[in-house]
Amino acid sequence: MKLQQLSLFLENRPGRLGAPLETIAKAGINILTLSLADTAQFGILRLIVREWDKAKQVLDDAGWVVNLTEVVAVDVLDRPGGLAEALAVLEGAGLNIEYMYAFSVRRGDKAILIFRFEDPDRAIQVLLEKGLHVVDGDELLSVVSC
Amino acid sequence: MAAQTHEAHRHTEHRIWDPDAETLPRDGIEALQLERLRELVTRVARVPFYRDHFAHREIGPHSIRSLADVRRLPLTTKDDLRRQHPFGFLAVPRKALARIHGSSGTTGRPTFVAYTARDLETWSNLCARFLVAGGLRPEHTAQVAFGYGLFTGGFGLHYGIERVGAAIIPAAAGNTRRQIEIMRDLDPEVLICTPSYALTIADSARELGIDPRSLPIRYGHFGGEPWTEDMRREIEDQLDIAAFNNYGLSEVIGPGVSGECPERTGMHIQEDHFLIECLDPETLEPVPEGEPGELVITTLTREAMPLIRYRTRDIARLYREPCDCGRRTTRMSRVTGRTDDMLIIRGVNVFPSQIEEALLRVEGTTPHYLIEVSRPGTLDEVHVKVEIRPELFSDRMDRMQALCERISREIHTVAGIRAHVDLVEPRSIERFVGKAKRVLDRRNLGE
Numbered sequence: 001m002k003l004q005q006l007s008l009f010l011e012n013r014p015g016r017l018g019a020p021l022e023t024i025a026k027a028g029i030n031i032l033t034l035s036l037a038d039t040a041q042f043g044i045l046r047l048i049v050r051e052w053d054k055a056k057q058v059l060d061d062a063g064w065v066v067n068l069t070e071v072v073a074v075d076v077l078d079r080p081g082g083l084a085e086a087l088a089v090l091e092g093a094g095l096n097i098e099y100m101y102a103f104s105v106r107r108g109d110k111a112i113l114i115f116r117f118e119d120p121d122r123a124i125q126v127l128l129e130k131g132l133h134v135v136d137g138d139e140l141l142s143v144v145s146c
Numbered sequence: 147m148a149a150q151t152h153e154a155h156r157h158t159e160h161r162i163w164d165p166d167a168e169t170l171p172r173d174g175i176e177a178l179q180l181e182r183l184r185e186l187v188t189r190v191a192r193v194p195f196y197r198d199h200f201a202h203r204e205i206g207p208h209s210i211r212s213l214a215d216v217r218r219l220p221l222t223t224k225d226d227l228r229r230q231h232p233f234g235f236l237a238v239p240r241k242a243l244a245r246i247h248g249s250s251g252t253t254g255r256p257t258f259v260a261y262t263a264r265d266l267e268t269w270s271n272l273c274a275r276f277l278v279a280g281g282l283r284p285e286h287t288a289q290v291a292f293g294y295g296l297f298t299g300g301f302g303l304h305y306g307i308e309r310v311g312a313a314i315i316p317a318a319a320g321n322t323r324r325q326i327e328i329m330r331d332l333d334p335e336v337l338i339c340t341p342s343y344a345l346t347i348a349d350s351a352r353e354l355g356i357d358p359r360s361l362p363i364r365y366g367h368f369g370g371e372p373w374t375e376d377m378r379r380e381i382e383d384q385l386d387i388a389a390f391n392n393y394g395l396s397e398v399i400g401p402g403v404s405g406e407c408p409e410r411t412g413m414h415i416q417e418d419h420f421l422i423e424c425l426d427p428e429t430l431e432p433v434p435e436g437e438p439g440e441l442v443i444t445t446l447t448r449e450a451m452p453l454i455r456y457r458t459r460d461i462a463r464l465y466r467e468p469c470d471c472g473r474r475t476t477r478m479s480r481v482t483g484r485t486d487d488m489l490i491i492r493g494v495n496v497f498p499s500q501i502e503e504a505l506l507r508v509e510g511t512t513p514h515y516l517i518e519v520s521r522p523g524t525l526d527e528v529h530v531k532v533e534i535r536p537e538l539f540s541d542r543m544d545r546m547q548a549l550c551e552r553i554s555r556e557i558h559t560v561a562g563i564r565a566h567v568d569l570v571e572p573r574s575i576e577r578f579v580g581k582a583k584r585v586l587d588r589r590n591l592g593e
Contacts, residue, residue: 007541009534011571037543042543042569043535065534065572069541098542116541 001069001124001136004052009065010043017045020058020064024049027058032140033114035101041094046101048114050141062135073103073140075133078111086113086132093126107143163278163310164271167418172466175474176213182446183421184210186421187219190452192237195230196220216421216444221430221455227257227397233449238262243450249297249396257398257465259298260450266305268447269399272416273306275407277412279471280390281365282336284311289329289363291339291347292370293579294318298400299370303338306402319343319579322350329361337366341373341381341389341444342582345513348384349577359386367392369401371582372460372481372499376506380513391480395458398443404478409470412477419447422476423455424464427485436461440485441478459485461497487585489519491526496561498584501530504556510537511553514575517565520588528565530557533572 010016017036024031024047032048049055052068059066078084090097096118103112113137117123127134156420162168170178184207190196194232199220200206209218227235236243244263261269282288288307294300300318307314315334317325325347328334337344348358363385369392381389393413403420404413415422424439425432433439443457445451463479483497490496498517506512511532518529532553540546550567557565576583 005541007539008540009569009571011569011574016571039543039547042544042546044546046541063572065536065539067536068538072484 001072001134002120003048003073003114003137003140005071005116006047006049006052006055007069007070008045008047008059010038010045012041012043016043020045020062020079023058023062023064024055027054029058031053033101033104035099035114037099046131048103052064059145069116072115072117072120072123072127073135074111074113074115074127075107075135076113078106078109082111083113088131089127089130090115090123093095093130095123096127103140112140161278162472164292165274167416168275168416171474175421178418179421179446180210180213181213182418183213183444184218186444186446186452186454186482189237189449190454192471193235193452193546195222195226196454208517213421215456216423219444219454221442221457222453223457224397224459232258233260235453236260237357237452238450240397245301247298247396247400249298257397258401265399265449268419269402270301270305272308272402272419273302273400274309275416276390276402276414277303277306277310277312277367279405279407280310280367280392280475281309281388281408282310282367287313287315287334287339289315289317289332289334291317291319291325291337291343298394298396299340302394302400302402303367307338322347323354324578326351326354326356326361329363330356330395333362335362335364337363337385337387339366339368340370340578340582341368341377342371342513342578344368344381344385344389345377345582346577346579348381358384363387366389367405369393369405372483374480374499374503374506376503380506393460393481396461397414397456398445398453398458399448403443403559407471407473410480411469412465413479414469414473414475415464417475420444421446422464422478424462427461428430435466436463436484438479461485461488488588489517489585491519491528491563494562496528496563498563501557501565502562502584505530505532505553507556507560508549508553510535513572514577515584516575516586517584518586518588526589528563529568530565531568531570531575533575534569535572538569569570 006021029049029051035046037044076086098116100113100115124134166172187207201507242262243260245261247259249257251551290303292299317328351358365559367390378389390406392401394401394403404415406413421441421444425442438461441460441462443456445453460481460482461483465477468474483499488495501517505515514533516531520527553567
């Protein structure tokens with residue numbers, strides 16, 4: 001049920017985002033979604049790609065500091081309050097969200113969100129118990145075209 | 147593991163190359179130094195700088211009744227050497243010279259250093275002393291990854307190793323991948339280079355997919371730049387070797403002024419050849435034993451270019467109590483800073499070595515760093531750039547910020563200054579094959 005997310009260290013200066021993206025592009029890897037967290041001085045680029053192991057390898061080889069994190073993809077209704085309802089569930093269960101970002105595709109009336117939890121296994125259990133839909137890797141990859 | 151290597155080393159290696167000189171009792175050392183100092187005062191009368199000074203103050207061998215009288219003699223600085231460039235300090239005719247080296251020019255225009263055949267002989271022996279103290283044996287092979295050329299490191303160690311009778315691989319500094327290939331092909335037991343280059347070799351091995359601990363090197367002699375005890379642990383852990391410190395400076399002779407024995411409680415000064423003082427750099431008064439001060443060295447036996455009370459700019463401590471290794475010579479601590487690279491930041495004296503010590507307290511912090519000092523308005527600002535390593539990196543921003551804060555706190559604890567910590571990408575800080583340059587002081591630009 002968990003997805004592998006690549007996280008990459010970047011210096012916050014012009015041109016730094018392009019270089020690693022070019023590296024994975026050259027390896028023929030498409031990005032399904034990404035998020036960039038930054039401070040004035042450095043940034044953390046988080047990527048979801050289909051071939052995460054190959055992407056990690058080419059980024060490692062190119063000298064980037066990159067690690068793998070398990071994240072959880074959750075379907076929420078794409079209407080006002082959809083996300084708030086999901087968050088209420090998580091809050092009710094005392095689950096701490098480290099960070100979250102939206103997936104770039106919609107499925108019908110659903111939007112997909114990516115969550116980073118302190119304890120992803122427990123988060124998945126709670127989400128399922130509360131009737132939320134956790135999107136697993138194969139399912140996610142089947143809805144995106146490349 | 148490194149501790150075990152060191153322990154193993156300690157039990158088997160306890161020999162003394164030149165027992166007559168190295169185990170001379172205190173009064174014997176001092177009597178020899180006094181005799182040589184008086185003779186030196188006669189010899190340097192050939193050097194205009196000293197002749198003029200002596201004539202002015204009516205100084206001669208008669209002025210030296212005890213070793214304390216060395217303080218009646220003038221100090222010599224690097225600027226004095228530069229003013230007499232190239233050979234104003236020669237005490238022998240040009241035709242008596244056998245070799246000419248140069249100082250590295252780290253702090254300005256390089257100066258030349260001349261040697262007679264006997265000076266080279268002395269130098270080889272001095273290097274042999276610390277090499278043997280650290281474990282070099284005739285059956286060993288040593289890889290010298292110091293620059294050969296005007297720099298004194300390469301040739302000094304080369305001839306010292308030859309004197310001991312061990313085999314030498316004169317690999318010279320640079321071409322790190324080739325250094326590693328050579329090690330794997332030829333199995334040298336000993337590595338000789340600057341401490342920062344030892345870490346560069348370890349880095350490079352990992353990049354090639356080779357575990358640096360699997361390299362054949364068992365121990366190393368490192369010198370040519372100041373380094374810390376933490377950096378020694380890094381080197382020992384990363385390469386699985388025992389690391390020994392040695393000290394010297396080209397103006398005085400090159401490597402061989404002092405070096406560690408297996409006790410590693412300071413570097414034994416070769417006092418039959420060098421008279422060493424430890425002075426407060428401001429007042430020029432001797433500091434109490436064990437206190438930090440600037441080392442001032444008088445070369446007792448150099449023929450070509452003897453120096454009287456040369457101000458090394460190196461800050462260290464002296465210890466006179468005898469060492470368990472049997473040597474009776476005075477020991478010096480590692481060099482903890484230089485009076486000329488001491489940074490004054492908002493009125494606080496800071497040495498780059500303190501920043502390094504702070505960085506190495508944070509586990510996984512790389513030894514590759516750069517200190518940038520600027521003065522954007524009226525106040526000094528310090529940025530310490532630290533290369534990120536995989537073990538330090540987290541996808542969580544709060545952890546990354548906590549890391550910066552922790553480094554900043556350690557710097558404040560050790561050096562007493564507030565510094566901004568800038569995490570930078572791997573290998574974005576320049577690598578060095580010789581002396582590492584750790585400080586970029588932008589405050590004086592345009593002044």
